[in-house]
Every structure is written in C-alpha cells, then in structure tokens.
Amino acid sequence: MLRGLIIFVVVIAVLVGGLLALRSTRRLGMPSDDVLKRAADRARKQSAKDEAER
Numbered sequence: 121m122l123r124g125l126i127i128f129v130v131v132i133a134v135l136v137g138g139l140l141a142l143r144s145t146r147r148l149g150m151p152s153d154d155v156l157k158r159a160a161d162r163a164r165k166q167s168a169k170d171e172a173e174r
Contacts, residue, residue, distance in 0.1 A: 151159075
C-alpha cells in the first residue's frame with residue numbers, strides 16, 4: 121500500500137514537472153515581433169514586385 125502511494129506521488133511529480141517545463145519553453149523558438157514584422161514586410165514587397173513583373 122505504501123509502495124503504491126509513493127509510486128503515485130512520484131508519477132504525479134514527474135507529470136507536473138514536465139508540464140511546467142513545457143509551459144516555460146513554449147515561445148522559446150519564436151522570433152521576436154520585430155523579426156516577424158520585417159518578414160511580413162519583405163513578403164509584401166516581394167509579392168508586389170512579382171505582380172508588377174507580370
């Protein structure tokens with residue numbers, strides 16, 4: 121009985137730790153807002169250039 125309770129507590133602790141790690145690193149790979157705005161501007165300019173060439 122005590123062994124089962126200890127295993128249950130360890131499993132819950134691992135799950136909670138994993139969820140906290142995922143929560144803290146969810147935006148780690150995302151570029152900053154400035155980079156996203158520059159990329160959108162470049163895409164818009166390239167699209168306008170492509171349309172003008174047609």
